[in-house]
Amino acid sequence: MRKIIIFMIIILRLNHRIERDKRLTTHVALTARAFLADKLYYSGQKDSGLELSVNKVNEKFGSNFTINYLENPVKFLQENKNKFIIVHLSVYGLNVNEEIKEIKKKENLIIIVGGEKVEPIYYKLSDYNISITSQPISEVSALAIFLHLLNNGKELKNSFKNAKLKIIGIERGKKVLSSK
């Protein structure tokens, strides 16, 4: 019998603050979804507005991406450390170019993206602390580049099967197909 391998990519967004991070965390979530992650968990403040706006995009444009609040991210990581490889995206980490090949061999990943401040425990719990450019950038662009490299760019050709709306790229203007 053939063994069925299920790959899973989970994003963990730390320390979400409703006022300050609302739009940034939305951008993290939309990037995670479009770049083919399966789930996003976020910690910090629970934010039903954030969840609603991400779920609305899912409903319209497809994918089985989910977003959920997590009260205790350290416990979550400790409980999943055996089943997942934990990657923490941090400006202080090792160059992604040198580590991505090895990370690609792993099956299930949890990718941590920080909020403003990341406690030392996350550096310790991670199997890889990885940096994109070693410059201050953005958790949004760091996540996009990491997933792009992990996917070998396949997100650029992807389309979600269960989409109600589909954007068709054109030279000028807008074209959106509706399945209903």
Next chain:
Amino acid sequence: MRKIIIFMIIILRLNHRIERDKRLTTHVALTARAFLADKLYYSGQKDSGLELSVNKVNEKFGSNFTINYLENPVKFLQENKNKFIIVHLSVYGLNVNEEIKEIKKKENLIIIVGGEKVEPIYYKLSDYNISITSQPISEVSALAIFLHLLNNGKELKNSFKNAKLKIIGIERGKKVLSSK
């Protein structure tokens, strides 16, 4: 005599609103800088806090990147249309995979990233309307991926010569070298 070609990459961020976009525009600017763009112009509301925070990063971590306010972005594009190829990053545009090869042959680029709403004139003024994934993502991740593809990934190995602080990637923890 050898002709010296100066390539220039300018990012134009439209419709900045101080309250709503402060952190997003900062992330756009930091991504532009780390991914080797030369300048960022932004329109909408002038925001000296934004400029200050980007200039501070420059001062500490190097690069000759500049950020400037632009009152009339349409006029700016019209005046520069002969000297620059204009690329507008939009979810409605053509797939980046199919267009990037041609765009790479051009020398000077203005890359437009939208705010919440982009007026039709920008679609018309652009030589290329380009989409990253045809899914709603983020101007931050769209810009990162576009510049990454344009640079052939060279930003991942880059270091800025005039940096006062230099982050050295390590497996765990933080290491920052200071030149002073």
